[in-house]
Every structure is written in structure tokens, then in C-alpha cells.
Amino acid sequence: MENEQRSNAGAPLMPGANLGETATMRAAVQHRYGPPSVLELSKIGVPLPGRGEVLVQVSAASVHPGDYFVMTGEPYMVRLVYGIRRPRHRVPGMDLAGVVAAVGKNVTTLRPGEKVFGWSTAGALAEYACVPARNLVPVPANLSFVDAAAVPTSAMTALQALRKIANVRPGQTVLITGASGGVGSFAVQIARALGAEVTGVCSTRNVDLVRSLGADHVIDYTRTDFTRTGKLYDVILDNVEAQSLTAVRQALTATGTLIPNSGRGGRWFGPLGRIVKARVLSGFTRQLLLPFMSVGKRQDLLTLTEMLLTGQVTPVIDRTYPLDEAADALRYVGAGHTQGKVVMTF
Structure with a gap:
């Protein structure tokens, strides 16, 4: 990935700040399918939350085999969902934890400044990500952002x-x-x-x-x-x-x-x-x-929150990587021998 200093990123957005067109963020970006080397560290515009969405300032994001398959575009059947010739979403990643920076119209369940974790359709490997409000719940008091990001x-x-x-x-x-x-x-x-x-x-x-x-x-x-x-x-x-x-x-x-x-x-x-x-x-x-495909459900994430709070479930973290080593993180996950979860930190 490109060697870019953290200080080159745009200034952090304060919760509830007015988002302008010039606001930028660092993100792991891919323009084509391929091995982890297709990921580039780039500065792109901060997305604006749409109706029912929340802008999260990402503190941690986990990666898993599904992210690896989407990045490589193999098996080819994944391209039917994520784009035939190239990825529909330039920024990979789904699971994240962070702080609500802004909320879109009709969002009443979350407020700027709240600590949340959950899953998005894509875009977690960036300093900010827009996520449907229904996909987020409060971070349990006994969990760090790294632990929370490992869960969804x-x-x-x-x-x-x-x-x-x-x-x-x-x-x-x-x-x-x-x-x-x-x-x-x-x-x-x-x-x-x-x-x-x-x-x-x-x-x-x-x-x-x-x-x-x-x-x-x-x-x-x-x-x-x-x-x-x-x-x-x-x-x-x-x-x-x-x-x-x-x-x-x-x-x-x-x-x-x-x-x-x-x-x-x-x-x-x-x-x-x-x-x-x-x-x-x-x-x-x-x-x-009974093979099955898991589906993200807020109620299941709330159930897991209770299990995390009571200590019935504790995330296992194999290792963490900074955002500029996203390619290394995906390469490690793709090898298939992780102990628990791999998490990106911001």
C-alpha cells in the first residue's frame, strides 16, 4: 500500500459537525478485483449519511474471509452481488466500531457522540463510514472498540x-x-x-x-x-x-x-x-x-451484547493492524489460520 503519513488525513470531524464537500478521510481503496496488493491507501471524500443512515467515525474494523473473497472476486459467483467487472464498492470491509459523528434524516435511535458497533454493506476500512442505523447498537461498557469490532x-x-x-x-x-x-x-x-x-x-x-x-x-x-x-x-x-x-x-x-x-x-x-x-x-x-447463509439482524446483535456484558462470550483477538497495513491484514486472513479475529485500528 502507499506509504502515507497519518498527519496527511483531514482533521477529525467533531460529533454533530457540519460536513462540507472538502472533508476528506483516509481509506483502503480497490478499483479492481485481485490479491491484497490491489488495495491502496487513498484520501477520499467523507460520505454523507442518507435517510436512515449514521456516519460513524471508525475506531476499529475487523476483517474476515468474506472480505477476502469480495476483494479477490473469487469465487466468481460473488461478483453477481458485488459487481461483475469491478467492485461496486471501492472501500471494503463490513464490521466496525466507533463514534457517531452525524445522523441522517429520520434517525432517532442514535445521537452524535454515542459509541456504537455493527455492520455495513461495505466501507468499514476507512476513517468514516455510513451505516444504516438499524445495523448499529451501543458498545457494551466492558468492551473496547477493538473487541466490539470483532463481534458482528x-x-x-x-x-x-x-x-x-x-x-x-x-x-x-x-x-x-x-x-x-x-x-x-x-x-x-x-x-x-x-x-x-x-x-x-x-x-x-x-x-x-x-x-x-x-x-x-x-x-x-x-x-x-x-x-x-x-x-x-x-x-x-x-x-x-x-x-x-x-x-x-x-x-x-x-x-x-x-x-x-x-x-x-x-x-x-x-x-x-x-x-x-x-x-x-x-x-x-x-x-x-443444513447449510445456511447468516443474515445481519439487530436483535441478534443485541442478544450478543447481553452475552458480552455477562461474560458468557469474549472476543478472541489474534492481532491488530493499522489502516495502512490493510493489505497485510487481508493477506493474513486469506491464509486461513487465524486465532480468533483480525482487527484494523485507526
Whole structure:
């Protein structure tokens, strides 16, 4: 990325300030799909909040595999949503935390100066971002901006998979692959909060971390294949796709639920092939194979806020990067071995 000094950025906007056409900000910008090197640190205009939107002065923004796929434009199916030839949104990133700088018309739930976190459709990797007010909630008093930014997409994915899709109940046995990753680290804690007996699958270096998150049992996949132990689980949340659907099903009870929250599938369709296969197989077995796409919901973020306040859930931060190292952050996430979340700081 370009080597640009922080002092070159425009002066910070005071909450409630009148935004003029000359206001500028630093942002990670991409004009085409490609590897992390396509990101450039640029100065662009500060966006103005539209009806129902809030302008957030971003303090921290997390990145996850979805951001990497959108940046690269692969699998190609993502371009149907984000732009066929080039990204529709020049500034990547979704999850953020910061301070309300200004509000648009009809926004009555938030005021300038409030600390908030949530998700946007794009644009989080910038000093300011416009976000629908319905996508934001107050930052819990016991969380930093870095911790708060780590929560939205990954934690909501874990919550929806376990509570809504699998309907996890007290006493059930739940196995989570990729238990040390972004979604997995939240899933271990949420499954415990729901009263399940939790088994986490991870590499050797992450065993202690997963155990510290509350897992009752930890399987080191470099030494043990969970599909061959003979142990059966009521629910499996597969965040890795290290084994085939057929192999993973062998570790399910006769009426168990498998949620495949991953899938490579090539440059064109990505996880779509695995999703279709899971749907087809589900019609021929009493087991439930339920791939899903998480959807941002304010009520889920409020539920997570309560869990964060009570200590049932704590974000795991792998490392932080300054904005001018956004390319390095996306490159690290794309490698697929994060311990918890990667967060950009401003």
C-alpha cells in the first residue's frame, strides 16, 4: 500500500459537525478485483449519511474471509452481488466500531457522540463510514472498540447456526471444527452458554486456547480424526471442510444436525456445490444437513451484547493492524489460520 503519513488525513470531524464537500478521510481503496496488493491507501471524500443512515467515525474494523473473497472476486459467483467487472464498492470491509459523528434524516435511535458497533454493506476500512442505523447498537461498557469490532458477522453467524438452525438445547453434544477461528471461537462459547457439551477441533497450537473458551473436550486434528473415534454428536458445526460430507456424517447421531459453514468448490461456484450436495443428501437420511447463509439482524446483535456484558462470550483477538497495513491484514486472513479475529485500528 502507499506509504502515507497519518498527519496527511483531514482533521477529525467533531460529533454533530457540519460536513462540507472538502472533508476528506483516509481509506483502503480497490478499483479492481485481485490479491491484497490491489488495495491502496487513498484520501477520499467523507460520505454523507442518507435517510436512515449514521456516519460513524471508525475506531476499529475487523476483517474476515468474506472480505477476502469480495476483494479477490473469487469465487466468481460473488461478483453477481458485488459487481461483475469491478467492485461496486471501492472501500471494503463490513464490521466496525466507533463514534457517531452525524445522523441522517429520520434517525432517532442514535445521537452524535454515542459509541456504537455493527455492520455495513461495505466501507468499514476507512476513517468514516455510513451505516444504516438499524445495523448499529451501543458498545457494551466492558468492551473496547477493538473487541466490539470483532463481534458482528462472525458472532452472529455462530449464534444463528447454533440457536436458530440447529436449535441447540441443554445436554446436547456439539462438535465445532475450526474452533479457534473467527466463527469457531464464538461458537464454542455460545454452545456452552446454550447448555451443550462442547467438543472443539483445532490444531496443536490452539488446544489451550479452545479449552480456555470453555470447550469440554478438545481434539487435535493433527493427531486424531474425529470422524473415526466412534463418538457421535447431536450437532456438528463444520467451519473447515477438512473431510467430506459423507465422512462428517459418520460422527453424527442418527437424527443429528450437520451445518456445513464452509466450502471451497473452485473458482467459479465456491461453496455452492457443497451446499447443493448437502441439500440433496438431506432428502435421503434422517440426519439434517443444513447449510445456511447468516443474515445481519439487530436483535441478534443485541442478544450478543447481553452475552458480552455477562461474560458468557469474549472476543478472541489474534492481532491488530493499522489502516495502512490493510493489505497485510487481508493477506493474513486469506491464509486461513487465524486465532480468533483480525482487527484494523485507526
